[in-house]
Amino acid sequence: MAEGVLSPGVNLEAFSQAIAAIQALRSSVTRVFDCLKDGMRNKETLEGREKSFVACFQESLHSVSRDLRCVRGRLPAVRGTGTLERCELERLSNLVGKPSENHPLHNSGLLSLDPVQDKTPLYSQLLQAYKWSNKLQYHAGLASGLLNQQSLKRSANQMGVSAKRRPKAQPTTLVLPPQYVDDVISRIDRMFPEMSIHLSRPNGTSAMLLVTLGKVLKVIVVMRSLFIDRTIVKGYNENVYTEDGKVDIWSKSNYQVFQKVTDHATTALLHYQLPQMPDVVVRSFMTWLRSYIKLFQAPCQRCGKFLQDGLPPTWRDFRTLEAFHDTCRQ
């Protein structure tokens, strides 16, 4: 029914009809019991009284059945009243709708009974908040399904996977013996003649590498087992040690060109990722870094010039190792 509908599920027409029908039913049932209780007094003979009593009783039950009229039509018999009741009330209650469907908040749904709706719109705000959080949960579930397809994890913990089902290979790459790390680094050191790598462990088991590339730059690489954590690129003539003589892993370069190269190196270590084979990652990163030996000599492959805003081409493409200005790169 479309008329008189304020919000979905609320059917005012059916409500009023149901209330009227129940009121009529109540009054006819009361009359039946009154009739039974009072009996007939105004006839002399017993037979006459019995007949009129039965007639009166029948009439009151008629009215009950009338009030509980089903769509199939009036039924004169008394015995059908039980099913008639259920049928009519079912029809009406189906039209009215179940309260629990419209109010998912159960007890807090009683807030909707507050008549002062304008000043304290708590109920509608509550409903909106619940709908929003349900949507958020749904979207987050979709997103996590999509993101899990690419293994971008840099830690050994797996969310949502029980300890029994955790694959055996994953945690071992994070807990490698220091000797293994030393071996890998010394092998990479011997790979390129113009690049020398010096390994030290001033702060616990994390390795700090000092990579010197020709006479162009120095790179400080902070590692976590065999994963590269952070890099800082400084000029060849800049000081890379603190006053204690330890490698200074925090201070930035004084030159804008090397600050830019530091940003690019951070991008590179996020780009070269392979959680199962970290030594391949370190090798690729060092190969990429080695292309900076010609930082001041190579012109930009795109615009052909050496300088752009006072900076030489600082970007090296991850696949082709070609030099581009930061603003010229594709």
Add this chain to the structure above:
Amino acid sequence: MGVTCVSQMPVAEGKSVQQTVEILTRKLELLGAEKQGTFCVDCETYHTAASTMGNQGQAGKLMYVMHNSEYPLSCFALFENGPCLIADANFDVLMVKLKGFFQNAKANKIESRGTRYQYCDFLVKVGTVTMGPSARGISVEVEYCPCVVANDCWNLLMEFMQSFMGNHTPGIPSMFGNKHDSIYSPGDTMAQYMELFNKIRKQQQVPVAGIR
């Protein structure tokens, strides 16, 4: 110390030294360079004293003692085509003590003074070269601080110099050829200044105003 190129900027036609310097500095400021104070490079000449000459006919050697405001605690002493000594500022006092061996040619004192600009990682110093009371020319020093190998960044330096010097961009300094891959040092800058000052000394004095 980064790789430095010291060159002379010829005075513009019909303009004075002062005006040419102003044109240059305006171009630099348009480029986006920031003014960062002043600089001064001076040079004194010492002859080896005649009394110390052993054999006849051996020409006296000239020694140049230079100071650079970029290195305020140092003093540079160089021979032409010879070694360069980087010493403490007290070296001047020592030279006074060595009066018997080295005599100061006071008339030959030459200096360059001007403003210092910074643009990204470049340092540019534009100075007026004066000998006594008269202005003799314009010196332009461009330093690219991050690079320490001379031949690596020559193209980069040249591109930068072209952006504000235009056609007057110098060619590669002769000493870059001798450097190969060794690290650039402040003594090399002073040697370039010495060459520049000698060249200016030999030049005719710049006409003051108008052309006769």
